[in-house]
Amino acid sequence: MMQWETVIGLEVHVxxxxxxxxxxxxxxxxxxxxxxxxxAVDLGMPGVLPVLNENAVAMAVKFGLAVDAEIPExxxxxxxxxxxxxxxxxxxxxxxxxxxxxxxxxxxxxxxxSTRSVRIHHAHLEEDxxxxxxxxxxxMTGIDLNRAGTPLLEIVSEPDMRxxxxxxxxxxxxxxxxxxxxxxxxxxxxxxxxxxxNVSVRPKGQAAFGTRAEIKNVNSFxxxxxxxxxxxxxxxxxxxxxxxxxxETRLFDPERDETRGMRxxxxxxxxxxxxxxxxxxxxxxGAYVDHQRALMPELPSEKRHRFENQLGLSAYDAGxxxxxxxxxxxxxxxxxxxxxxxxxxxxxQGELSANLNRENLExxxxxxxxxxxxxLIQRVMDDTxxxxxxxxxxxxxxxxxxxxxxxxxxxxxxxxxxxxGAIEGMIDQVIADSPVQVAQYxxxxxxxxxxMIGYFVGQVMKASRGTANPQQVNSLLKQKLDQA
Amino acid sequence: MAIEHADVLRAAHLxxxxxxxxxxxxxVDDLSRILEMVxxxxxxxxxxxxxxxxxxxxxxRLRPDEVTERSQRDRFQACAPATEDGLYLVPRVVE
Numbered sequence: 001m002m003q004w005e006t007v008i009g010l011e012v013h014v015x016x017x018x019x020x021x022x023x024x025x026x027x028x029x030x031x032x033x034x035x036x037x038x039x040a041v042d043l044g045m046p047g048v049l050p051v052l053n054e055n056a057v058a059m060a061v062k063f064g065l066a067v068d069a070e071i072p073e074x075x076x077x078x079x080x081x082x083x084x085x086x087x088x089x090x091x092x093x094x095x096x097x098x099x100x101x102x103x104x105x106x107x108x109x110x111x112x113x114s115t116r117s118v119r120i121h122h123a124h125l126e127e128d129x130x131x132x133x134x135x136x137x138x139x140m141t142g143i144d145l146n147r148a149g150t151p152l153l154e155i156v157s158e159p160d161m162r163x164x165x166x167x168x169x170x171x172x173x174x175x176x177x178x179x180x181x182x183x184x185x186x187x188x189x190x191x192x193x194x195x196x197x198n199v200s201v202r203p204k205g206q207a208a209f210g211t212r213a214e215i216k217n218v219n220s221f222x223x224x225x226x227x228x229x230x231x232x233x234x235x236x237x238x239x240x241x242x243x244x245x246x247x248e249t250r251l252f253d254p255e256r257d258e259t260r261g262m263r264x265x266x267x268x269x270x271x272x273x274x275x276x277x278x279x280x281x282x283x284x285x286g287a288y289v290d291h292q293r294a295l296m297p298e299l300p301s302e303k304r305h306r307f308e309n310q311l312g313l314s315a316y317d318a319g320x321x322x323x324x325x326x327x328x329x330x331x332x333x334x335x336x337x338x339x340x341x342x343x344x345x346x347x348x349q350g351e352l353s354a355n356l357n358r359e360n361l362e363x364x365x366x367x368x369x370x371x372x373x374x375x376l377i378q379r380v381m382d383d384t385x386x387x388x389x390x391x392x393x394x395x396x397x398x399x400x401x402x403x404x405x406x407x408x409x410x411x412x413x414x415x416x417x418x419x420x421g422a423i424e425g426m427i428d429q430v431i432a433d434s435p436v437q438v439a440q441y442x443x444x445x446x447x448x449x450x451x452m453i454g455y456f457v458g459q460v461m462k463a464s465r466g467t468a469n470p471q472q473v474n475s476l477l478k479q480k481l482d483q484a
Numbered sequence: 485m486a487i488e489h490a491d492v493l494r495a496a497h498l499x500x501x502x503x504x505x506x507x508x509x510x511x512v513d514d515l516s517r518i519l520e521m522v523x524x525x526x527x528x529x530x531x532x533x534x535x536x537x538x539x540x541x542x543x544x545r546l547r548p549d550e551v552t553e554r555s556q557r558d559r560f561q562a563c564a565p566a567t568e569d570g571l572y573l574v575p576r577v578v579e
Contacts, residue, residue, distance in 0.1 A: 020549055143574055
């Protein structure tokens with residue numbers, strides 16, 4: 001049987017988190033009434049002129065720096081001409097010959113923790129189109145142009161990915177970069193990150209690429225994986241049956257879990273790109289680029305390495321915690337309060353994440369603040385409470401019972417009894433109340449005693465209502481029982 | 485470089501301009517003369533010269549990222565042939 005290799009390249013459109021549009025002062029806020037955020041420039045009214053948004057430029061440059069790309073001194077805007085009702089000007093202002101971000105690379109992390117590099121061909125700025133609403137308006141289509149002119153950064157990869165998993169890891173890496181940089185909210189459900197996937201297959205060992213199909217608008221991590229899996233299968237079957245893959249655009253249908261060819265147009269698209277006469281060349285000198293570099297936060301890969309090398313976390317923990325900026329910041333705040341990175345990592349990835357997942361919350365919405373969790377961990381580390389009591393305290397914080405771990409420990413009387421005298425008193429009582437068990441214990445050999453002591457520990461803990469320090473109970477019990 | 489009848493029709497189609505056969509024939513001559521002039525320009529040796537993107541010797545001014553526009557939907561939609569629920573209505577688009 002023939003061995004096939006999958007070749008994947010991605011075009012990812014990232015909606016930039018600017019306040020206003022790329023070429024106009026209209027708002028980009030999501031969810032406004034239709035056409036209330038489409039101004040004369042966005043509508044392509046006669047006589048208007050676009051003026052480029054400095055923040056869109058800054059965001060694109062920061063992205064370029066984050067992927068080690070070259071930032072050319074000059075970039076140009078061009079017109080991509082086509083007719084569609086949600087594109088009022090009859091062209092999309094975009095970039096082709098001289099994009100704002102040149103070749104770069106992104107480090108991706110696979111499930112097994114290994115990393116590899118995916119090359120970026122380039123990234124360019126362009127404007128988004130409006131939205132067509134195909135519900136029935138008396139046999140007509142409704143057009144909302146609020147989104148027209150929203151800045152997009154289109155990130156084009158080289159065909160460097162060889163599996164759906166690598167493609168997903170790549171998108172996740174991009175997602176982490178843009179959200180860390182704060183240049184996009186990365187919300188795939190609202191369309192802030194949209195993905196076109198180019199897929200082809202070739203016999204393993206063949207150097208030339210096979211014919212590719214482009215799958216449009218794949219808008220979640222899971223759909224990327226499914227769309228690629230389906231498409232690879234389809235192409236291999238087609239070739240095995242003696243057919244040929246045709247270069248075409250396909251749509252992924254998440255409901256039927258398949259890709260379908262879009263109606264093939266008789267003519268190939270001819271966008272007739274030409275330099276936009278309304279926009280002058282954009283010049284960015286070294287000082288500007290350095291200034292943007294200075295404004296950049298620590299990036300996910302840098303954070304991951306620091307968590308691993310300076311804080312001593314495992315590669316896995318470091319990877320999970322650095323995967324989102326919100327998670328990383330929460331973790332570091334917890335660590336700063338409690339002073340122990342490993343404990344902070346365990347609690348954030350354990351109890352906290354479990355609760356967040358159960359209630360389907362993002363870390364930003366956590367009812368337990370980083371300060372509260374840090375305070376709780378402190379009380380475990382200084383032996384004020386047992387690990388078991390800590391879980392109770394966490395739940396109480398989660399439920400909003402009090403403002404701090406200390407208040408809950410106090411109110412519930414969870415403070416561990418570490419006073420040897422008090423514990424000894426309880427032990428003596430338990431020994432006095434359990435003559436049969438004591439006799440059995442003392443007759444048993446050392447190997448069995450280990451197991452039998454559990455009964456006494458349980459009794460003492462019960463007597464202390466869980467507040468005795470279990471290690472202390474254990475060692476004091478052993479002394480007393482072994483004594484006679 | 486000469487232009488053919490089919491080229492004119494194709495260019496008209498791409499620009500969504502309706503042309504009659506007679507008009508198309510006229511444009512074959514007009515456009516061919518323009519392309520002859522372009523041919524003269526093509527003869528100039530431009531080796532090593534960076535293509536000029538814009539005739540003005542200036543660079544793009546950048547605008548601060550501020551919302552400066554208010555909704556003027558009613559005014560814009562006053563000249564639209566059909567609107568409903570704030571939407572512009574257009575002949576049905578089928579993908």
